[in-house]
Amino acid sequence: MIDVLVVGAGFGRDFLHLYQLHPDVDRVGLVEPDGGVRRTVADAYGLDADYAGLDEALATGRWDAVHLLSPVRFHVEQTLSVLASGRACASAVPMATSLDDVDRVVEGAAAASGRYMMMETALYQREYLHALHLRDTGALGRLTYLSGAHMQDLDGFPPYWMGYAPMQYATHIVAPLLGLADAVADSVVCVGSGELLPQHRGDGSNPFPLESALFQLTTPSPLAAQVTLSFFENARAYTEGFNVYGDLGALEWPSIEGDATVLFTAGPQDGRHRGRPIERREIEPPDRVDALPPTIRPYTRPSMYQPPGGRPAREVHAWHGGSHPHLVHEFVSSVVEGREPSVGARRAASITAPGIVAHESSLRGGLKLEVPRY
Numbered sequence: 001m002i003d004v005l006v007v008g009a010g011f012g013r014d015f016l017h018l019y020q021l022h023p024d025v026d027r028v029g030l031v032e033p034d035g036g037v038r039r040t041v042a043d044a045y046g047l048d049a050d051y052a053g054l055d056e057a058l059a060t061g062r063w064d065a066v067h068l069l070s071p072v073r074f075h076v077e078q079t080l081s082v083l084a085s086g087r088a089c090a091s092a093v094p095m096a097t098s099l100d101d102v103d104r105v106v107e108g109a110a111a112a113s114g115r116y117m118m119m120e121t122a123l124y125q126r127e128y129l130h131a132l133h134l135r136d137t138g139a140l141g142r143l144t145y146l147s148g149a150h151m152q153d154l155d156g157f158p159p160y161w162m163g164y165a166p167m168q169y170a171t172h173i174v175a176p177l178l179g180l181a182d183a184v185a186d187s188v189v190c191v192g193s194g195e196l197l198p199q200h201r202g203d204g205s206n207p208f209p210l211e212s213a214l215f216q217l218t219t220p221s222p223l224a225a226q227v228t229l230s231f232f233e234n235a236r237a238y239t240e241g242f243n244v245y246g247d248l249g250a251l252e253w254p255s256i257e258g259d260a261t262v263l264f265t266a267g268p269q270d271g272r273h274r275g276r277p278i279e280r281r282e283i284e285p286p287d288r289v290d291a292l293p294p295t296i297r298p299y300t301r302p303s304m305y306q307p308p309g310g311r312p313a314r315e316v317h318a319w320h321g322g323s324h325p326h327l328v329h330e331f332v333s334s335v336v337e338g339r340e341p342s343v344g345a346r347r348a349a350s351i352t353a354p355g356i357v358a359h360e361s362s363l364r365g366g367l368k369l370e371v372p373r374y
């Protein structure tokens with residue numbers, strides 16, 4: 001059994017019940033600097049301890065594993081502190097926003113026997129798991145192209161998002177595309193599009209509300225992946241998904257969140273019509289919960305949760321394609337089994353660096369740049 005500390009009670013709230021219910025987790029604690037939020041959340045969930053800061057929590061000598069869900073600018077230093085303290089560390093995306101910091105986390109994780117995991121939701125959402133299944137059963141044939149977009153309107157988000165370089169948050173799209181191609185990014189050409197309004201410019205280091213990149217992937221045959229990220233000046237409802245195209249089948253993400261995923265399947269050319277017949281079918285990717293402990297299986301979907309000590313039951317979300325229970329189970333299992341998790345530091349670096357280099361390309365007018373190998 002391990003004790004787990006959750007850091008940050010924003011998105012972090014969506015993971016508390018999963019740790020409390022996981023059979024290999026004993027105590028669950030919280031770090032949250034906002035005193036009002038901390039007390040409300042700790043009371044509502046019946047947490048075992050709560051702290052105003054990470055250093056204070058680490059100094060107690062308690063807690064075997066830490067899951068960071070603090071704002072992006074804290075990820076690198078907090079990850080390094082946790083790893084240096086001898087604990088396992090999971091971090092919300094992105095791992096880092098510069099190549100130097102990616103290297104620092106990779107080195108920190110290597111020195112800590114690989115006890116780092118990037119909690120990339122896109123790698124455990126049901127649509128991705130189904131696309132992998134289609135690929136592995138041959139339903140897609142040979143892959144020809146991949147694409148994806150994350151578009152989200154960040155008006156009204158905390159001030160640190162103003163001016164955020166979109167491609168420095170590309171992991172939700174890059175991760176599934178590289179995973180499906182079983183490849184890493186070799187090089188990238190990226191351009192910025194649009195112009196940030198003054199109120200969205202932040203520190204002014206990024207001029208673009210939207211960036212669109214074309215990655216060349218390292219596979220035996222040429223394969224390209226196109227990735228678009230947009231945070232401002234774009235009246236598009238939230239979308240965060242991918243499309244994968246093979247010579248036998250193709251899968252397209254629903255253009256509106258919550259709509260059906262579409263599977264295309266090519267039949268043989270019949271010699272009478274131009275082009276092959278292509279069947280279009282709306283599908284509902286299944287929840288693949290068999291590998292999860294029974295206590296957390298229901299939480300790939302929105303559910304009610306009964307916290308300990310007779311506290312009132314609460315509704316809990318299941319955003320991001322039902323991925324949260326899978327991420328928690330993989331992180332906890334890797335710690336209990338003393339092995340590197342599925343999204344360890346080198347894989348996390350291979351997912352994070354392409355977007356960092358893509359943003360650099362867009363600042364240099366679309367110059368083709370190599371992506372480092374990890």
Ligand SMILES: NC(=O)c1ccc[n+]([C@@H]2O[C@H](COP(=O)([O-])OP(=O)(O)OC[C@H]3O[C@@H](n4cnc5c(N)ncnc54)[C@H](O)[C@@H]3O)[C@@H](O)[C@H]2O)c1
Nearest residue numbers: 007008009010011033034069070071072074092093121158
């Ligand atoms: N699909 C995904 O993987 C996904 C989705 C949403 C958010 N995220 C990531 O999760 C993280 C948290 O997102 P959020 O929207 O909750 O952010 P947020 O800005 O709302 O902050 C979350 C909480 O962290 C607290 N906090 C601030 N500074 C802190 C510090 N130094 N140490 C600990 N806690 C601190 C804040 O008080 C707040 O309650 C971000 O890194 C974000 O990128 C990932």
